[in-house]
Amino acid sequence: MHQPVPDHLDHRYRGEHPIRTLGHLFRPDRARLLLACALFVVKHSPIWLLPLITATVLDVVVQHGDQAELWQATGVLLFILVINYPLHQWYVRLLAGSIRRMGTTLRSALCRRMQQLSIGYHARVSSSVLQAKVVRDVEAVEQMVQQSSDMGLGAVVTLVGGLVVIGLRTPEFLPVFLVVVPAAGYLVMRLRGRLRTHNEEFRREVEHLSSRVGEMTTLIPITRAHGLERTALGRVDGSLRQVFAAGLRLDTMNGRFNSAAWVLLNILGVCCLTGSALVAYHGWLPVTPGDVVMLSSFFTVLTNSTTTLLGLAPVISKGLESVRSAGEVLQAPDLESNAGKAGVERVTGRxxxxxxxxxxxxxxxxxxxxxxxxxxxxxxxxxxxxxxxxxxxxxxxxxxxxxxxxxxxxxxxxxxxxxxxxxxxxxxxxxxxxxxxxxxxxxxxxxxxxxxxxxxxxxxxxxxxxxxxxxxxxxxxxxxxxxxxxxxxxxxxxxxxxxxxxxxxxxxxxxxxxxxxxxxxxxxxxxxxxxxxxxxxxxxxxxxxxxxxxxxxxxxxxxxxxxxxxxxxxxxxxxxxxxxxxxxxxx
CATH class of the missing domain: 3.40.50.300 (P-loop containing nucleotide triphosphate hydrolases)
Structure with missing residues (x-):
């Protein structure tokens, strides 16, 4: 169904943070997105509840506690596992519909703006570049939102849920776990600037290549008629080499970023695990065997969640850069101004x-x-x-x-x-x-x-x-x-x-x-x-x-x-x- 878009054209895209722009694009679907997030929290709860239930079961076994606790824990876990399927389907329907509507609205707004921009603008900007913005940039925004929602929301829910469980069951260890999140955030802030620079460079090179390929296909009859195939291929090869170099630099930076994050977080995890084991061994704090197992599991779960968040940084950086790229068209000032002017009802031809x-x-x-x-x-x-x-x-x-x-x-x-x-x-x-x-x-x-x-x-x-x-x-x-x-x-x-x-x-x-x-x-x-x-x-x-x-x-x-x-x-x-x-x- 066609979505109305004039309000999206009137929005101020240029000069504002892309997150604010995304908020504007998703405004009609706010209720659906909030419901989707609530459904996700419930359906994702087994990930951060499992270490707690495992600790409860282990303590019942080791301490020969009441079997009712065992059956109660098992029943809770089975229930949330069974309802995961219908909740997941509902979540996907809400989220996917919102993302697709956003993408359709953004593409429609871009196409509408292209019709409003002056012929002078179209003479300056390659049609291949504009095509890339409508197809590739909007796709990158959709992928960013989809992956951020699935992987990012999952990581955040796991982190919050795990920290809440630790804070309630073993509050003495909460400060130790809280070190992991600030460390990850600091790493992201330090490297995001460089990632954004490389993403911008790569985008410009791809747009230049798209323009070169479009030019080459248009000139094929002239190229063939004058035997200039090698010259035409040489021009494209130069752009290909630039895209290769920019892409390799981007991939190298992403590789360094992900590797450094993984090593750092796992070192923190090993230190926390060893510390909790020593505390339980010497009896310095009232920690049960189940708590040690729970803490050990949470170290892995929370470390993976933080690593996932760090791994999303390139995707988010690329998506936000694509939002900026679309904004370049949506707020291009070179418009043919017709608003408020008198319509022509009849022409005699003078x-x-x-x-x-x-x-x-x-x-x-x-x-x-x-x-x-x-x-x-x-x-x-x-x-x-x-x-x-x-x-x-x-x-x-x-x-x-x-x-x-x-x-x-x-x-x-x-x-x-x-x-x-x-x-x-x-x-x-x-x-x-x-x-x-x-x-x-x-x-x-x-x-x-x-x-x-x-x-x-x-x-x-x-x-x-x-x-x-x-x-x-x-x-x-x-x-x-x-x-x-x-x-x-x-x-x-x-x-x-x-x-x-x-x-x-x-x-x-x-x-x-x-x-x-x-x-x-x-x-x-x-x-x-x-x-x-x-x-x-x-x-x-x-x-x-x-x-x-x-x-x-x-x-x-x-x-x-x-x-x-x-x-x-x-x-x-x-x-x-x-x-x-x-x-x-x-x-």
Whole structure:
């Protein structure tokens, strides 16, 4: 079941201790977790009750005491052993459900935040890194909570139960046992800092490797075409060596930590055992043979429990670091802010750029003093050399980025005051390379529209010149296109992208190099489909091919982020300016 997550997005993750963050994530399940802990205490009681019952039985045997005590002790132990099974099932159901809900909520919150983060953020942060946070980091948090609950809670309950029994039966030895816990805590505090440093280093190296592998798989066609397999593998091998070195350092540190803890705790145990035996032997304190056996058993049990707690330190450290890692996304400040802004209910298609400027960081302006008015139904082509600012203008129009100076008006309203999500319902984009997901042709064309009648779908495919090849496919509309449309040609994918735009009946259309990667036949089909698509809509088109731009109502020539000249194709050629100089490359 989908869990509501807006409150999880509003929480302040960055700058607070991860334990507090976990407390926030588990807040809806507090009652279940408290009940699970209570059940665990009861079901786990045989571990710390067994030494006490053993001591009672041994004293009855040695001292020939009342047999009723023997049967009473046996009955208590058998009862708590029998009820362990149902209590354990109940505990697992409560705990596992809470952990899975937390993981689902955290993953949902991460995915929701990714949808809210700006395109600039996604341009800076690798998709592989974000994927690792959603999958690997959340899994590490789940594992930390699961192991801490099972092993950690068991160790704590055993320690507390054992110390209570010792305090009630042989209080003289309680101070001796209390030395073990502070010693373990001190060791954890000393080493946790170094473990955290190594965990952070290892996480960064794994994220870097994930990014490298993602890059390698994306570039495989180019790598294969140029015979650069060895170069690509060399880049990945460098990351693999760094992951190996960071992992080995982490494992070595964990090994030293666990070994030192085990040796120290067992030395303490031997000392305590020898001391209690000498006390009983010389009769310095009223200690029975059963007490010696009980103390001996508790030394082992409590030492193992403390060792377990120490062994959890790397898991906890890794889990808390994963909480911090998720917090980096959940509190990333680079958001597209739409909250509280006016929704767009209707678009006629008038776009006004008023002295718009935009800079990427401290770099020179990518767009500077850009002033342009697009009338409803007008087609405007943006041309210019690489780096002239064409793509930046399109990104400003779509709302991927906001102007750093000037303003953009939609039908007379400043877009800075509008909820861009509602504006984009009236906008469609046909990029250079159509992006399809691994689903059917029907799903890809109607993506996000819900139920669409067959006639509308077929009409969009027909107008996009796509129906002719769709009907030839074995499964027709239900044909699965493969990952990123791998089973289709470039022209087929582009025509599906046009069908996707047509079926939405947009008022504003953006064509970004929509035909540049096509052969002549595919381009002719796509151009014919585009002619139907642009009719009656406000269109901004970026293209290098003359055939794509010569029919535009106005051509805007850009140079260095500014408008160099505007006019129709014929007017600009007659002037012999910048546009005329671009024509040999355009052909």
């Amino acid at each position: 776009i006004d750029f008023e002295r718009v400027g935009f800079s990427y960081g401290d770099e020179a302006p990518a767009v500077d003093g850009f002033t342009l008015t697009a009338r409803p139904g007008e087609t405007i082509a943006l041309v210019g050399a690489s780096g002239a600012g064409k793509s930046t203008v399109l990104n400003l129009l779509i709302g991927f980025i906001r102007p750093t100076s000037g303003r953009i008006l939609l039908d007379g309203t400043d877009m800075a005051a509008l909820d861009l999500r509602s504006y984009r319902r009236f906008l469609s984009v046909v990029p250079q390379e159509s992006i399809l997901f691994e689903g059917s042709i029907r799903d890809n064309v109607t993506y996000g529209l819900g139920d669409t009648d067959e006639e509308t779908l077929l009409g969009a495919l027909r107008d996009a010149n796509a129906l002719e090849f769709v009907e030839r496919l074995p499964d027709g509309l239900e044909t699965v296109v493969g990952e990123r449309g791998a089973r289709l040609s470039g022209g087929q994918k582009q025509r599906l992208a046009i069908a996707r735009a047509l079926i939405r009946d947009p008022r504003v259309l953006v064509l970004d190099e929509a035909t540049s990667a096509l052969d002549n036949r595919s381009e002719a089909l796509v151009q014919e489909a585009l002619a139907r698509l642009v009719h009656g809509r406000t269109v901004f088109v970026v293209a290098h091919r003359l055939s794509t731009i010569r029919g535009a109502d106005r051509i805007v020539v850009m140079d260095g982020g500014r408008i160099a000249e505007t006019g129709t194709h014929g007017e600009l050629l007659e002037r012999g300016g910048v546009y005329a100089g671009l024509q040999p490359a355009s052909r």
